Amino acid sequence: MKPAVVAVAVAVAAAVPFWVGGLYYVNIASQILLYAIFALGINVLVGYAGLVSLGHAGLLGIAAYAAARILGGGHGHLAGVVGGVAVTLVASGVFAALALRGSGLGFVMITVALGQIVWGVAYRWISLTNGDNGITIQGRPRPFGLSLASPPAFYWATLAVFLVALGSMAVFVRSPFGASVRGTRDQPRRMNALGYHVWMIRFLAFVFSGFWSGVAGVLYLYYNQFVSPQAVALTASAEALLMVIAGGTATLLGPIAGAALVVVMKNVASAYIERWNFVLGAIFVAIVVFMPEGLVPGTARLARWALARGR
Amino acid sequence: MSALAVRGLDKSFGGLRVTSSVDLEVEPGERRLIIGPNGAGKTTLFNLITGELRPDRGAITLFDRDITRIPSRRRAHLGLARTYQIITLFPRETLLGNVTLSLLGLSRLRWNPCVALRRQAGLVARAHEVLARVGLESLAERPLAQTSYGERRRVEIAMALAQRPRILLLDEPFAGLSTEERRDAVADVVRREVADRPVHNQLTVVPLDAPTEAEEIT
Numbered sequence: 001m002k003p004a005v006v007a008v009a010v011a012v013a014a015a016v017p018f019w020v021g022g023l024y025y026v027n028i029a030s031q032i033l034l035y036a037i038f039a040l041g042i043n044v045l046v047g048y049a050g051l052v053s054l055g056h057a058g059l060l061g062i063a064a065y066a067a068a069r070i071l072g073g074g075h076g077h078l079a080g081v082v083g084g085v086a087v088t089l090v091a092s093g094v095f096a097a098l099a100l101r102g103s104g105l106g107f108v109m110i111t112v113a114l115g116q117i118v119w120g121v122a123y124r125w126i127s128l129t130n131g132d133n134g135i136t137i138q139g140r141p142r143p144f145g146l147s148l149a150s151p152p153a154f155y156w157a158t159l160a161v162f163l164v165a166l167g168s169m170a171v172f173v174r175s176p177f178g179a180s181v182r183g184t185r186d187q188p189r190r191m192n193a194l195g196y197h198v199w200m201i202r203f204l205a206f207v208f209s210g211f212w213s214g215v216a217g218v219l220y221l222y223y224n225q226f227v228s229p230q231a232v233a234l235t236a237s238a239e240a241l242l243m244v245i246a247g248g249t250a251t252l253l254g255p256i257a258g259a260a261l262v263v264v265m266k267n268v269a270s271a272y273i274e275r276w277n278f279v280l281g282a283i284f285v286a287i288v289v290f291m292p293e294g295l296v297p298g299t300a301r302l303a304r305w306a307l308a309r310g311r
Numbered sequence: 312m313s314a315l316a317v318r319g320l321d322k323s324f325g326g327l328r329v330t331s332s333v334d335l336e337v338e339p340g341e342r343r344l345i346i347g348p349n350g351a352g353k354t355t356l357f358n359l360i361t362g363e364l365r366p367d368r369g370a371i372t373l374f375d376r377d378i379t380r381i382p383s384r385r386r387a388h389l390g391l392a393r394t395y396q397i398i399t400l401f402p403r404e405t406l407l408g409n410v411t412l413s414l415l416g417l418s419r420l421r422w423n424p425c426v427a428l429r430r431q432a433g434l435v436a437r438a439h440e441v442l443a444r445v446g447l448e449s450l451a452e453r454p455l456a457q458t459s460y461g462e463r464r465r466v467e468i469a470m471a472l473a474q475r476p477r478i479l480l481l482d483e484p485f486a487g488l489s490t491e492e493r494r495d496a497v498a499d500v501v502r503r504e505v506a507d508r509p510v511h512n513q514l515t516v517v518p519l520d521a522p523t524e525a526e527e528i529t
Contacts, residue, residue, distance in 0.1 A: 174427045175423060176418075176421050176423050179408070179421075180415065182404075186403060187401055189399060190400070190401075191412075193363065193384075193387060193393060194416030195387030196384055196421065
């Protein structure tokens with residue numbers, strides 16, 4: 001993409017608190033960005049490595065719970081953030097080592113099981129997770145003395161993290177390692193014969209994906225200042241997977257569009273329509289029927305088609 | 312020293328003995344042809360040599376090094392390359408992308424997540440060079456999905472040639488091609504790149520197809 005387009009997009013995104021009309025919508029924008037980070041992370045695995053995970057909410061939750069416990073233990077925000085992400089990295093490694101014993105449906109089922117274990121711990125291990133009541137934290141961090149308490153400030157902080165995430169994806173996709181990951185998705189057998197360590201490539205892709213899930217988990221905790229078993233439920237994993245699939249797997253912008261769609265439907269549409277889940281379902285069905293490749297590639301295809309017809 | 316030696320290789324699928332005590336010894340620079348009717352176990356033998364299957368019994372050595380137990384990917388690094396009877400390429404990549412993946416497989420660069428693959432001038436130049444050798448230079452930027460079957464057959468060979476193998480296994484390089492096609496593009500490539508090259512440290516095992524290109528029939 002042209003640098004000018006990127007600059008305009010970043011400027012528009014940075015100006016959201018000024019034009020979106022109300023703090024409520026600024027908060028929605030923060031949610032979109034934090035879920036976009038999560039969806040970008042899942043896309044590494046689902047889109048580029050071709051490994052469908054239904055347990056990633058578990059990783060997001062592990063980060064949120066770990067950070068909440070560290071903060072609750074009286075440690076600072078730096079320890080909370082670094083600790084939360086570090087614990088998630090270790091958990092990703094364990095998840096990957098277990099899930100990669102299977103492939104295809106086996107892989108999916110192991111990720112479901114791992115996600116459910118995390119949910120079980122969140123729900124039942126009261127002394128660790130406070131069970132159904134969840135954990136509340138006090139206050140947001142003040143990086144470089146800037147308070148993130150107000151919605152616009154938190155939005156800009158989330159935007160900064162989001163841009164780093166998106167940048168890391170753009171670099172990853174173009175890199176030799178990105179090509180290796182895509183190769184293991186399309187022809188694992190040939191990749192092995194060509195000298196690639198398919199298992200290790202998939203493992204690293206999983207951990208990379210887990211890293212951004214962890215970052216999203218810490219942002220989730222600070223945004224809500226609360227985490228409960230709801231965050232790690234199977235529906236949360238499914239919702240995040242739908243973001244990636246609806247937006248377009250193995251594209252840079254697809255997960256972002258998908259995250260925006262789901263968050264907007266969840267928050268804005270639910271204010272007007274009681275059965276917003278029905279509307280969301282109908283939209284997914286429409287996407288599957290008319291744009292099976294996802295919103296972003298599908299729209300690009302329609303635009304090319306319309307341009308060709310216009311001539 | 313033999314380039315490739317196979318001794319007493321056994322492999323059964325369930326009750327079916329596919330290869331039974333296969334012995335094969337190939338000298339450096341030698342070109343061999345393995346023939347047999349459908350289901351004789353030619354591809355299974357290849358899969359055993361490249362490590363995609365584990366033998367039940369027997370040993371395989373590559374330049375006097377025992378490789379019976381080491382994984383496929385390490386055999387590639389030891390100079391063993393193969394093509395597939397059933398096209399096994401990367402449909403979403405361009406021809407250049409396919410050959411680049413082959414080159415990358417033996418390069419440390421394959422782990423690098425921070426640089427742009429397209430900017431790796433040396434790698435890209437070598438990929439173009441290999442495509443030129445199989446006569447597909449002009450199609451370098453075309454996605455594989457938009458190429459003909461005959462062109463894909465040549466990409467199959469390019470993938471193996473790109474790795475500068477010491478031992479090259481061609482599994483039915485003419486599979487699925489009509490007799491006219493065999494005589495032109497694909498055959499040209501095999502003849503020029505494999506059969507007519509002066510004796511060097513490369514050996515080719517060509518099964519079933521193209522008996523004219525090999526020196527000795529096993």
